[in-house]
Amino acid sequence: xxLNARILPYVLILPVTLFLCLFFIYPFVLVSQQAFGSSEGxxxxxxxxxxxxYWKFPISLKNTLLLAAAVxxxxxxxxxxxxTMVSKMEKGRDMVLYIWxxxxxxxxLAAGIIWLAIFEQSGFLNSMLNGMGxxxxxxxxLTYQNPWIVFVAIALAEIWRATAIMLVILVAGxxxxxKEYYEAADVFGxxxxxxxxxxxxxxxxxxxxxxxxxxxxxxxEIFAVVAALGGTLFPxxxxxxxxxxxxxxxxxxxxxxxxxxxxxxxxFTLIILRILRVPKGASI
Amino acid sequence: xxxxxxxxMSADTRKSGRYLxxxxxxxxxxxxxxxxxxxxxxxxxxxxxxxSFPKSFVPEFDFxxxxxxxxxxxxxxxxxxxxxxxxxxxxxSIIIGAPAGYxxxxxxxxxxxxxRLLILLTRAFPLPLLALPLAVMFxxxxxxxxxxxxxLVHTTLAIPFAVLITFSLFSGIPIELEEAAWTLGCTRLTxxxxxxxxxxxxxxxxxxxxxxxxxxxxxxxAAVLTIENRTxxxxxxxxxxxxxxxxxxxxxxILVVPALIFIFAVRKYLFAMWGxxxx
Amino acid sequence: xxxxxxxxxxxxxxxxxxLNNINLTIADQEFMVLLGASGxxxxxxxxxxAGLETATSxxxxxxGKRIDHxxxxxxxxxxxxxxxxxxxxxxxxxNIGFGLxxxxxxxxxxxxxxxxxxxxxxxxxxxxxxxxxxxxxxxxRVAVARALAMEPDVILMDEPLSNLDALLRxxxxxxLKGVLAESKTTAIYVTHDQVEAMSMADRISxxxxxxxxxxxxxxxxxxxxxxKFVASFIGNPPMNFLPATPAGAGKWQxxxxxxxxxxxxKAGLQFAIRPEDMAPAEHGLVATAKIVEPLGAHLLVTxxxxxxxxxxxxxxxxxxxxxxxxxLAPQSDRVRWFDPETTLAVA
Numbered sequence: 001x002x003l004n005a006r007i008l009p010y011v012l013i014l015p016v017t018l019f020l021c022l023f024f025i026y027p028f029v030l031v032s033q034q035a036f037g038s039s040e041g042x043x044x045x046x047x048x049x050x051x052x053x054y055w056k057f058p059i060s061l062k063n064t065l066l067l068a069a070a071v072x073x074x075x076x077x078x079x080x081x082x083x084t085m086v087s088k089m090e091k092g093r094d095m096v097l098y099i100w101x102x103x104x105x106x107x108x109l110a111a112g113i114i115w116l117a118i119f120e121q122s123g124f125l126n127s128m129l130n131g132m133g134x135x136x137x138x139x140x141x142l143t144y145q146n147p148w149i150v151f152v153a154i155a156l157a158e159i160w161r162a163t164a165i166m167l168v169i170l171v172a173g174x175x176x177x178x179k180e181y182y183e184a185a186d187v188f189g190x191x192x193x194x195x196x197x198x199x200x201x202x203x204x205x206x207x208x209x210x211x212x213x214x215x216x217x218x219x220x221e222i223f224a225v226v227a228a229l230g231g232t233l234f235p236x237x238x239x240x241x242x243x244x245x246x247x248x249x250x251x252x253x254x255x256x257x258x259x260x261x262x263x264x265x266x267x268f269t270l271i272i273l274r275i276l277r278v279p280k281g282a283s284i
Numbered sequence: 285x286x287x288x289x290x291x292x293m294s295a296d297t298r299k300s301g302r303y304l305x306x307x308x309x310x311x312x313x314x315x316x317x318x319x320x321x322x323x324x325x326x327x328x329x330x331x332x333x334x335x336s337f338p339k340s341f342v343p344e345f346d347f348x349x350x351x352x353x354x355x356x357x358x359x360x361x362x363x364x365x366x367x368x369x370x371x372x373x374x375x376x377s378i379i380i381g382a383p384a385g386y387x388x389x390x391x392x393x394x395x396x397x398x399x400r401l402l403i404l405l406t407r408a409f410p411l412p413l414l415a416l417p418l419a420v421m422f423x424x425x426x427x428x429x430x431x432x433x434x435x436l437v438h439t440t441l442a443i444p445f446a447v448l449i450t451f452s453l454f455s456g457i458p459i460e461l462e463e464a465a466w467t468l469g470c471t472r473l474t475x476x477x478x479x480x481x482x483x484x485x486x487x488x489x490x491x492x493x494x495x496x497x498x499x500x501x502x503x504x505x506a507a508v509l510t511i512e513n514r515t516x517x518x519x520x521x522x523x524x525x526x527x528x529x530x531x532x533x534x535x536x537x538i539l540v541v542p543a544l545i546f547i548f549a550v551r552k553y554l555f556a557m558w559g560x561x562x563x
Numbered sequence: 564x565x566x567x568x569x570x571x572x573x574x575x576x577x578x579x580x581x582l583n584n585i586n587l588t589i590a591d592q593e594f595m596v597l598l599g600a601s602g603x604x605x606x607x608x609x610x611x612x613a614g615l616e617t618a619t620s621x622x623x624x625x626x627g628k629r630i631d632h633x634x635x636x637x638x639x640x641x642x643x644x645x646x647x648x649x650x651x652x653x654x655x656x657x658n659i660g661f662g663l664x665x666x667x668x669x670x671x672x673x674x675x676x677x678x679x680x681x682x683x684x685x686x687x688x689x690x691x692x693x694x695x696x697x698x699x700x701x702x703x704r705v706a707v708a709r710a711l712a713m714e715p716d717v718i719l720m721d722e723p724l725s726n727l728d729a730l731l732r733x734x735x736x737x738x739l740k741g742v743l744a745e746s747k748t749t750a751i752y753v754t755h756d757q758v759e760a761m762s763m764a765d766r767i768s769x770x771x772x773x774x775x776x777x778x779x780x781x782x783x784x785x786x787x788x789x790x791k792f793v794a795s796f797i798g799n800p801p802m803n804f805l806p807a808t809p810a811g812a813g814k815w816q817x818x819x820x821x822x823x824x825x826x827x828x829k830a831g832l833q834f835a836i837r838p839e840d841m842a843p844a845e846h847g848l849v850a851t852a853k854i855v856e857p858l859g860a861h862l863l864v865t866x867x868x869x870x871x872x873x874x875x876x877x878x879x880x881x882x883x884x885x886x887x888x889x890x891l892a893p894q895s896d897r898v899r900w901f902d903p904e905t906t907l908a909v910a
Contacts, residue, residue: 009391013399016447018439019439020443023436023439027417085308099313101551101554105546109501110501110543114323117322118322160316168555223503224504242508246507282527458646460644464644465650466615467635467636467642468641468662468718477651
């Protein structure tokens with residue numbers, strides 16, 4: 001037993017470590033090899049050149065970034081709003097929280113299909129507009145003539161689906177803030193807004209960090225929502241990666257795309273960690 | 285202005301603030317529920333009604349769309365595959381992840397920081413992308429197009445969560461309970477099975493369900509790694525362009541139902557799990 | 564027979580030395596208290612005896628058997644924890660019977676022993692409850708009963724009363740002492756509360772920075788502290804110290820007064836006296852009263868002698884005002900001397 005205590009932790013983490021080496025680190029090495037490899041063998045940037053020079057690349061990069069830039073701030077604001085609303089709630093808190101976290105369990109594909117039911121030609125938005133007499137025959141929203149509506153539909157579906165994960169992290173984070181701080185703030189006469197900006201927000205920094213990193217990474221992985229709503233109308237990076245692999249059967253290019261998405265994700269993660277860094281010893 | 289009017293006014297603003305608050309909560313609830321309700325209408329309507337215009341805002345409780353879904357070739361197999369893969373993922377991620385969560389919560393050991401970094405790193409990576417090289421590796425090992433192969437990838441997705449969630453659950457059990465058990469005649473193992481396990485079981489169940497949902501919902505890796513043995517998400521994705529609307533909606537609905545149930549089942553744990561998993 | 568011998572036990576956490584070469588023998592059926600401030604190593608020592616912590620070096624023997632390589636379960640010990648560690652998923656009955664079940668004792672014997680110790684700790688009526696339904700004091704009783712049910716050779720207690728409120732603590736203190744004396748087990752009790760230590764212990768080991776500074780009976784620790792640390796840690800308020808300079812063979816000069824002291828050739832000593840061992844007199848140390856605190860039973864006066872702070876406990880009828888000059892005579896057989904360099908007592 002005494003011997004155990006030294007070796008046991010390593011025995012316990014061994015399965016995860018092995019597993020991650022085999023299915024996380026090893027494929028990562030493979031994908032890098034594939035991306036930097038070329039048909040003649042040896043190292044080259046050919047694959048990167050190929051995907052970057054393809055006419056769809058700038059569009060899909062722009063679309064992905066634009067979508068993230070539109071969706072993530074709204075989600076953050078919405079999640080913060082919902083989290084503060086819930087923290088004051090007395091009656092029905094559990095019910096409201098359950099409803100608000102439902103999308104957490106819903107896949108991006110299902111979310112895309114749900115919003116397709118609203119935006120498609122015979123869908124509920126058309127039916128509603130028709131019922132109000134705004135239009136008399138159904139409009140086809142999701143076409144290449146309406147790129148902005150396609151964008152809005154995808155953004156709405158994303159906001160609808162993925163705000164919940166931020167909400168959960170933030171509610172958990174708010175739950176960790178000692179109530180005494182608010183009582184002290186009340187005694188000193190701080191307004192609710194002041195309490196939010198001076199107590200909740202700074203104390204919530206670790207949770208905000210987690211929430212944002214997770215969300216931003218997922219935002220760059222956006223794929224199925226777009227596939228369901230926009231199809232090929234709205235190319236995004238992950239969709240192009242999928243297309244390289246299956247439609248064009250070019251796994252080298254797919255690997256290069258994967259590394260590009262990876263690089264963007266890591267870059268943004270570092271930026272978020274830097275901006276929201278918590279000074280050592282300042283955590284609760 | 286007299287004091288009385290001032291008080292009256294602030295009471296008024298407070299009252300309207302209260303209404304605004306209630307209205308916003310109600311609106312946000314509706315924002316989540318109404319789209320799901322629309323999907324429900326479509327699912328419970330006949331294919332003709334689904335494709336007609338304008339739409340009714342109440343379901344007609346016609347099951348022919350669902351029947352069509354069930355009869356569509358390959359759909360039921362895909363549903364079965366999804367369940368199998370998700371169950372495998374659930375079991376593997378807990379069996380592999382929970383011991384590490386326990387080690388993190390109970391021991392200080394050289395390399396702990398590095399290990400935590402490895403776990404956190406996986407969260408910072410778009411993991412489904414790694415399905416691409418794995419496709420090649422699986423072909424070499426005969427794991428290609430199998431439920432087990434896909435479950436391995438889904439387990440990679442679920443493991444960081446499993447480790448961090450079980451870590452926070454184990455941290456919630458005072459070490460003294462285990463120590464007391466040791467002094468009362470338990471070995472490490474019996475102390476774990478007699479004291480820690482009974483206390484932690486509901487939480488473990490919750491994180492297992494979480495792993496199930498992660499696998500159930502995953503689209504990209506599933507589409508990359510399966511060809512004949514498609515999961516439901518991969519099947520729907522593959523047929524998005526060609527399948528009729530009522531099929532998409534019925535499929536989407538089938539995807540959503542377990543989510544509703546699972547989130548309800550684990551709702552008590554969602555917040556506790558994230559509270560500590562944050563740090 | 565369960566004599567405990569601790570031989571050359573040391574423990575380090577990385578560069579931090581938690582215990583330095585501890586040697587201690589605890590007699591069979593003795594009630595030994597490990598007393599010290601937090602971080603002094605007392606809990607670490609207890610946990611090493613229990614087997615919850617591994618010593619970096621040294622040996623632990625119980626009843627003539629070396630046990631430091633054994634699992635906690637094989638050491639013949641039972642332990643009571645500061646936060647009680649009552650299993651929340653088991654009833655009080657199953658908590659108390661937990662260790663007996665692990666020994667696979669027959670059902671009726673488990674029942675019999677659980678009921679006996681439950682009676683001893685006055686918790687017979689709680690046996691069907693869960694820990695969530697118990698108060699802190701009741702949980703403490705369950706934890707002690709659970710340890711006693713094991714009928715161990717040695718019972719180890721880690722600050723068992725520190726989470727209870729003052730009144731309950733006093734009550735439990737006396738009760739615990741009685742129960743343990745009756746059970747005839749050897750007990751090691753860790754606390755930072757000197758009142759607890761004084762009132763319960765057969766012997767106290769005062770610990771400081773990973774060392775046992777003194778191991779002796781409570782009255783000896785109080786009257787004859789082996790080191791300045793013990794003198795200033797035990798007693799409330801603690802001992803007073805004044806610098807002393809040599810004034811001939813066996814004579815020492817303290818604040819202008821000459822006292823009989825040890826016959827050494829040291830360049831200086833420290834004169835020490837407990838606050839209650841002083842009385843107003845014609846001749847003595849001249850002190851200026853600074854703060855006067857009537858405490859009911861007596862009067863605590865904080866004064867100044869030369870540059871040093873000095874506390875005396877006087878009869879509550881004494882009239883003293885701040886600023887007043889007092890002449891205080893120490894009771895000569897209670898004066899102690901310490902070497903300022905080694906901080907040890909000098910006889």
